[in-house]
Amino acid sequence: MRRVRSATVPLHRHSIPQILVDGVLVALSYWLAFWLRFDNGISPPYEELLRDTLPWVVGGSLVVFVVSRMYGKWWRYAGQRDLLVVVRSVVLVTLALVAAVAVLHPVTRPTTEGDVSVGLPSSVIALFMLIAIALMCGVRLLARMLHERPRGFRARADARTVLIVGAGDGGRLVLREILRNRDLGLNPVGFVDDDPTKRRIRVEGVPVLGNTQEEFPRVLDEVEPDEVIIAIPSAPGTLRGRVVGACRRRGIPIRTLPTVFELLQGGGSTYVRQVRDVQVEDVLGREPVRFEIDRVGRYLDGEVVLVTGAGGSIGAELCRQIARVAPRKLILLDHAEDNLFRIQRELEDDRHVHPSTLAAVLADCKEEERMREVFGEHHPTIVFHAAAYKHVGLMELNPVEAVRNNALATRVMARVGGDLGVRTFVLVSTDKAVTPATVMGASKALAEWAVEEAGARYPGTSFATVRFGNVLGSSGSVVPIFRAQIAKGGPVTITDPAMTRYFMTIPEAVQLVIRSGSLAKGGEVFVLEMGDPVSIMQLARDMIELSGLRPEEDIAIEVVGRRPGEKVHEDLFNPYERPQATPAEKIQIAEREPLAPEVVHAMFAEIGLLVLEGDAAGLARKVTELSALRSGSHVDAAAVSVDPRA
Structure with missing residues (x-):
């Protein structure tokens, strides 16, 4: 059930004194307007008009002020918006006053030609409006000034x-x-x-x-x-x-x-x-991405949104931000019990999130029958597929599981989403899928192709991929590793002093992922602009210094050599892709020639068989063929490494 803002007028126990003060100020403003208009004293007809209209001017004004929600907070916290509400309300009261006097004719005076009604002079109307605005805004500003005024501040001796x-x-x-x-x-x-x-x-x-x-x-x-x-x-x-x-x-x-x-x-x-x-996130030297999540995520309002990998670093932040734009239901799906429990409790404790909009589902994306059960029960309209293995070294030791979880599971999710009529499906990818040189990168490249194939097969669903570089604080990032090494007293280990990587904070990346979902029309690969690449050596030095220590003196930095398949520099676009602008800041499209769906289908059939047989070497050869197929060039099988211990 969606949360609906209460239509009741907000009042608190301090509203009564505020209403009384405003009533006095309105009465004073009305009297001063007449007094200033008539230099030699108010003439009898207008004195009678003032006396007869004053009670309902004050009463009507207070009714307008209450309905305008002017008494929902202490005056000490009044800001620009509150003053604008005062101005708007006084203008409304003034117009109502003019109309009432013109229609009701509260005072008439006899003349040789009959009784003539006494109207409000335009100068009285203008003076009343200006004086009321000045007095009512002034009293609020005075309350704020008195509250914020330093009361004889004197720093403590030990300050x-x-x-x-x-x-x-x-x-x-x-x-x-x-x-x-x-x-x-x-x-x-x-x-x-x-x-x-x-x-x-x-x-x-x-x-x-x-x-x-x-x-x-x-x-x-x-x-x-x-x-x-x-x-x-x-x-x-x-x-x-x-x-x-x-x-x-x-x-x-x-x-x-x-x-x-x-x-x-x-x-x-x-x-x-x-x-x-x-923290290190504060000093990366890149301009922060600023989006209003309520605006860019408006398309999620009232939708049933499914987030896979909901307990992971990216998935959890997706859930936090999506929950704030009031989806009809948010489905948290993860196969790790502890992670799922953690994000579920966090969102249930969030005062912005209604617990009835959440559904926590413990399930594995690789199991197609279970996914069809979940989709059939909850009927998601928008899916963010963030579930993936991210640790490059660990995936080198477990290549079969990397492909099973990252590639085959993505194909399962895309197929189920297309079959059951999901409107938008967004895959969270990585820059390691570009010219992949590791099993993890190759598995994510395959995931991108699975989404591309699904887009051609299911035109009723808008399939899209969002690709970006390293995310600070995510489980696959180097930053937590460096922090742990510094906490232990070092050394901090890097694989190559020339190595660079793209970095972005988790909230920034997730906002751009959500924004990309609103741009999806079908088949796009969105690439987030990551700024300039960051030197890993400089990152290590910055983190040591931010810990209050000195690089090479308090904490040693050791170069241990590159791991198999590890690149010195990462790219965001494949050689066969052309960057194209989008209406959104910091988001581009990787334009490329599509592969025939039947080709991708045939290759996945072979990969699925190799995964089933646990053939790591055959899997590496087949993944290499896929890379060559996309680029149109021959690639040696060594291009995709598999750790010999696997």
Whole structure:
């Protein structure tokens, strides 16, 4: 059942005093409008008009204000939207007042030509509207100013001096909370901000001392803060990296506000209490992707959405974001009990998610009969297939299972979805499927072809693939490995000092996957723009420094040599693919010539037989043939490696 916003007017126990104050202000505004209009005193007919109309002007105004939902919050938290509601409501009251006086004629006066009604002068109408807006907005702003005013702030003797990066909205909120909460033990000594219009000004008494570029090292040396807080939730990685580098060289601890994604998912705690340590995701140097999930995910509203691999890193984030756009039902499917239980409990505890919209299904995508049962019971209209094995080294040791789970299971899901009338089917793929050189990459390339074949076979379903690079924090990422190695005291091991990889955060990748689903028309391979590739060596050094240690001194970095089939650089497009733009930012289409469905069908029949027989060597040869078939060139069987221990 979908959640419906309550139609009741929000009131709380503090609404009555607010209503009484507004009633007094409306009455005062109406009286002042007449008093200012008539310099020599209000003439008797208009004095009678004022006296007779004042009660229902006040009463009618309060009714309009309540219906306009003006009393749902404390005035101390009034913002721009609340003031706009006040303006709109007063204008509505003014128009109603004019109409009522014109229709009802509350006051008449006798003349030689008969009784003549007394109307409201236009100047009284204009004055009433302006005075009411000024008084009612003013009282709300006054309440907010009194609430936010530092009440004789004096830092504790043991307070830590803090330099705030960013004098915008985030920085101001941090400053206000520090000034209001002496128990935080912080003493703000200044801001740094790159906006030239803020240079040398004071923000609520705290000076802006410079920018984050050439002036930042000087500011750190002069102020010598005990701590630096980055108060820009949308700050790019280049700025964060620059600030972190300067602070680390001086041994100054640095923390940051959560990113926009974390703030949206976080609770109601204050900004300062949400400040966390800087993580590697913050300093990658790439511009963050910003989408409004309510807007880009609107096509999921009221749908039955199935997410496979729901307990994995990508699948779980898909579930979190999809749950926030109010699908009619969200089906969480995973074959790992612990992971499924974890994401189910997390979503059930989320105040934005109604438990009745969730269905947790413990099942394996490889089992076609079981999948048909699930589809038949829940009737999903949109499927995000995120279930996959991701660990390259582990898949080299288990090539048969890699192909079974990543390729054959995808074909099963696509076939079942097409047979049972799913409207949209989205496969989550990887850049390792491009010119695959490992079993994991080859299995994901096969998965892409399975979806392509299904698109030709089932025109009623929009099949699409979304391909992207490494995702920070996912189970297949190098970042958790580096963190564990640093925690143990090192060494941090890399396979090649020249190696680079594309990186993106999990929330960014998932938002782009959801956006791609709205673009799917049938058969597309969407490729996410990952920014510039990141040096793995530099990533290792950054992670060591973010842990407060020194590379090569506190933590050693060892080069252990590349694993079989491991590439130095990854690509997002195959040589036979042509990048094409889409209407969405950061999303491209890999345009390519389609393979004949019967060819793919025949090849999958052979692969299925090899998997059934457990023939790892034969499987490697067959996968190589598929690569050559797509590219139109001969590829040596060694191009796809299989670990000899398999």
